[in-house]
Amino acid sequence: MSVDVMLVSGFIILALIYIISKGPTIAYAWNKIMFTTDVSSIISATRDWKKSRPNFDGVSIQKICDITDLSDSICGTSGDGKSTNAFGGDWRVSVNASKGLFDITATLPNDTDRIDDIADTMASSTRSGCIEAAGCATIKTSANSVTMTF
Template identity: 45%
Template sequence: MTHSINRSKHRKQQGALSVEAMMVIGGVLVALMFIMTKIPVIMYKINVSKFTSQAAEIVQETQGRPNLSTLTIPKLCERNALSDTICGEAKNGIGTNPFGGNWELKGNTSSPALIDITATLPNDTDHLLDLADLMAPTTRAGCIEADGCSTIKTTSSSIVMTY
């Protein structure tokens, strides 16, 4: 008789979740939703870190070169002076910055001893001014912020930094 009661009880519980299991699943779902809301912020911070690192690498590879007016990203890529993450498969810096934009390097028109690095940000123009403020202290003038800085300029989708 005891055996048939256990079997009957076991059949009733099949397919049903216990209250504890439902609470665990609910907690996991809430945690996942919280994490999902933080992903854009985390990705932006990662992209900023990559962006500043790539810009620094380009600047570093131009140091000590006698003729800055003729340097370009493709020229530095041909010489294997820049990483593949900057050069890209086409070795031209197109579409290789972390914000989906291009890197461009050219001599500064005001001074042959300076270079201008242009970064386009077609996929993240909302953060353009924030990124310009972050990069301003790294430019030639070492400004506190981009506003009023002579060595950093912004357009609607790009930042031009002078080093």
């Protein structure tokens, strides 16, 4: 009986070690899902904010948070989108050079090495519907941010 208990204990320990080793990968995948969900919510709220305005001139995350029912998990307690995205960064919404479009910028201070992957993930949802971020006119990256045009 003790051999059986040792075998079961061994399998449980190996399973726990495997799960713990995959923790960062699972956490990143979850954060990426939350990030894309938040972007979708911001897009919807920004379009709600526009209503019958002729364009997106004057749009900001603060105005969207004040006027629409955008989630407090995105707006934050101050309604400014600071430190609320899944990667610990800020949300910013601004009018694009073409005032009929708007930009969502997300800073990623804790995951700067994954900006290219996040940009590739978001490229297809931007205005141009690009396959990848490289060469896409509606998604731009910097050292710690991704800017998407919708």
